[in-house]
Amino acid sequence: MSSAKRKQLLPALNRAVRLFIAGSGLYSQRVAEKLSLHPTDMQFLNLLDLLGPVTPGMLAQCSGLSSGGVTVVLDRLEKAGYVRRSSNPDDRRSVLVGLVAARQKRVTANYESIQSQFESMLVGFSDEELETILKFFASANTTRPPNS
Amino acid sequence: MSSAKRKQLLPALNRAVRLFIAGSGLYSQRVAEKLSLHPTDMQFLNLLDLLGPVTPGMLAQCSGLSSGGVTVVLDRLEKAGYVRRSSNPDDRRSVLVGLVAARQKRVTANYESIQSQFESMLVGFSDEELETILKFFASANTTRPPNS
DNA sequence: AAGTGTATCTTACTGAATAAGATTCTTATA
DNA sequence: TATAAGAATCTTATTCAGTAAGATACACTT
Numbered sequence: 637m638s639s640a641k642r643k644q645l646l647p648a649l650n651r652a653v654r655l656f657i658a659g660s661g662l663y664s665q666r667v668a669e670k671l672s673l674h675p676t677d678m679q680f681l682n683l684l685d686l687l688g689p690v691t692p693g694m695l696a697q698c699s700g701l702s703s704g705g706v707t708v709v710l711d712r713l714e715k716a717g718y719v720r721r722s723s724n725p726d727d728r729r730s731v732l733v734g735l736v737a738a739r740q741k742r743v744t745a746n747y748e749s750i751q752s753q754f755e756s757m758l759v760g761f762s763d764e765e766l767e768t769i770l771k772f773f774a775s776a777n778t779t780r781p782p783n784s
Numbered sequence: 785m786s787s788a789k790r791k792q793l794l795p796a797l798n799r800a801v802r803l804f805i806a807g808s809g810l811y812s813q814r815v816a817e818k819l820s821l822h823p824t825d826m827q828f829l830n831l832l833d834l835l836g837p838v839t840p841g842m843l844a845q846c847s848g849l850s851s852g853g854v855t856v857v858l859d860r861l862e863k864a865g866y867v868r869r870s871s872n873p874d875d876r877r878s879v880l881v882g883l884v885a886a887r888q889k890r891v892t893a894n895y896e897s898i899q900s901q902f903e904s905m906l907v908g909f910s911d912e913e914l915e916t917i918l919k920f921f922a923s924a925n926t927t928r929p930p931n932s
Numbered sequence: 933a934a935g936t937g938t939a940t941c942t943t944a945c946t947g948a949a950t951a952a953g954a955t956t957c958t959t960a961t962a
Numbered sequence: 963t964a965t966a967a968g969a970a971t972c973t974t975a976t977t978c979a980g981t982a983a984g985a986t987a988c989a990c991t992t
Contacts, residue, residue, distance in 0.1 A: 639911055641911050642911055642914065645911065645914045645915065645918060646903060646906070646914075648918055649906075649914060649917060649918045649921070650899060650902065651834065652918055652921035652922055652925060653902075653921055654830065654834055655834055655921070655925045656921050656924055656925055657805070657808045657812070658827075658830060658831060658834060658846070659924075659925065659928050660805045660808065661809060661827070661848075662846065662847070662848055663928060664805070665848045666848075674948075676948080676949090679806075679809070682802065682806060683806060686799065686802055686803055686806060691970075691971090692970075692971065692972095693969090693970060693971080698806070698810065699810070700809075700810055700813045700814075701949070701950090702949070702950055702951075703950095703970080703971065703972080704949075704950065704951075704952095704971090704972070704973075704974090705948080705949050705950070706971085706972095707971070707972055707973080708948075708949075708972095709948090709949095711972095724970095727957080727958075727969090727970075728956080728957055728958085729955095729956060729957040729958070729969070729970045729971070730957090730969090730970055730971075731970080731971070750928075751798060753927060753928075754798065754801075754924075754927075755794060757923050757924065757927050758794070758797075760923065761916075761919075761920070763787055763789050763790050763793065765916045765919075765920075766790065766793045766794075766797060767793065768909075768913045768916045768917065769797060769916065769917055769920045770793060770796055770797045770800055771909075771913075772909070772913075772917045773797070773800035773801055773803070773804050774800055775905050775908065776804055776807075776902075776905065777800060777803045777804055777807065779901060779902075779905050780807050780811060780898075780901075822979075824979075824980085839939075839940090840939075840940065840941090841938085841939060841940080849980070849981090850980070850981055850982075851939080851940065851941080851981095852940090852941070852942075852943090852980075852981065852982075852983090853979080853980045853981070854940085855940070855941055855942080856979075856980070857979090857980090859941095872939095875938090875939075875988080875989075876987085876988060876989085877938070877939045877940070877986095877987060877988040877989070878938090878939055878940075878988090879939080879940070933992100934991100934992090935990105935991090935992090936989100936990085936991080936992105937988105937989080937990075937991095938987100938988085938989075938990090939986100939987085939988080939989095940985105940986085940987085940988100941984105941985080941986075941987100942983100942984085942985070942986095943982100943983090943984090943985100944981105944982095944983095945980105945981085945982085946979105946980090946981075946982100947978100947979100947980095947981100948977105948978100948979090948980095949976105949977090949978095949979095950975100950976080950977075950978100951974100951975095951976085951977100952973100952974090952975095952976105953972105953973085953974090954971105954972080954973075954974100955970100955971085955972075955973095956969100956970085956971085956972100957968105957969085957970080957971100958967100958968080958969070958970095959966100959967085959968075959969090960965100960966085960967080960968090961964100961965085961966080961967095962963100962964085962965080962966100
């Protein structure tokens with residue numbers, strides 16, 4: 637059974653998470669704009685940075701885009717030199733998409749300012765607290781993985 | 785100075801947060817689809833639910849849409865009965881947009897399944913841990929508020 | 933009272949994403 | 963092995979969400 641304290645905590649946490657998510661979308665837009673990329677293209681670069689080389693089909697699942705939509709985005713990104721398609725050794729119908737290393741640095745560099753901002757915010761948290769927070773996100777990502 | 789443990793924690797946390805954000809966008813899309821709403825319209829309903837009645841200009845800031853884009857979205861939502869525009873007592877050029885209460889319930893109901901999923905995930909966390917997590921999100925939302 | 937600035941809306945247009953179908957390869961079954 | 967059914971990606975024509983530029987109405991400053 638839930639404690640009285642918990643009954644207050646849960647709605648507050650729920651609201652805070654929703655606000656966080658609302659802000660995140662906006663922030664991604666800003667970063668994309670800085671790099672003169674479409675928000676969707678930025679999303680793809682993020683996914684590729686997080687997941688490593690994956691198939692277009694996987695990117696469709698993770699982005700919610702249609703098969704044809706993925707093709708168009710990848711064409712744009714490949715033309716601009718951000719990604720490269722290579723043959724998938726496991727399935728000759730398929731393709732593996734990977735970030736071009738040199739460009740990857742330029743992308744992640746744009747996150748460095750927020751990353752340092754993020755880290756300075758975390759100064760107020762002990763190592764134990766950070767472990768708790770990490771546990772939270774790990775649980776959340778398992779409950780709702782990027783491709784489900 | 786950072787502990788050795790912290791040096792490992794920070795990148796892991798950073799990655800977990802990014803995965804969480806990537807999954808959130810996808811999830812919002814799914815909920816919007818359930819309600820037969822455009823993702824952007826869903827975003828607006830969320831913002832209105834979180835912030836209460838606000839001006840179209842505020843919604844433009846929080847969503848990243850242009851002024852004209854906001855007008856179009858609000859026209860759609862108002863026509864469908866989700867929101868209502870009323871005159872802003874503080875500024876007669878301006879307008880206040882609010883959720884229609886009856887519809888608001890139908891919207892938030894669609895979040896209940898994930899909310900209960902979310903809460904069952906939190907069973908594994910103590911009250912103290914939840915407070916830490918809440919503190920994290922509160923800090924993050926202050927560092928990067930919904931309209932900055 | 934005039935001029936400048938701000939909030940919202942209108943209109944014509946752009947282009948991102950979709951849907952449907954084609955192509956190429958894989959897997960299952962006879 | 964041969965055939966059929968299924969899956970992964972790409973192509974093409976099309977749609978419609980969002981933008982840009984400008985109009986309107988009101989608010990502030992001097």
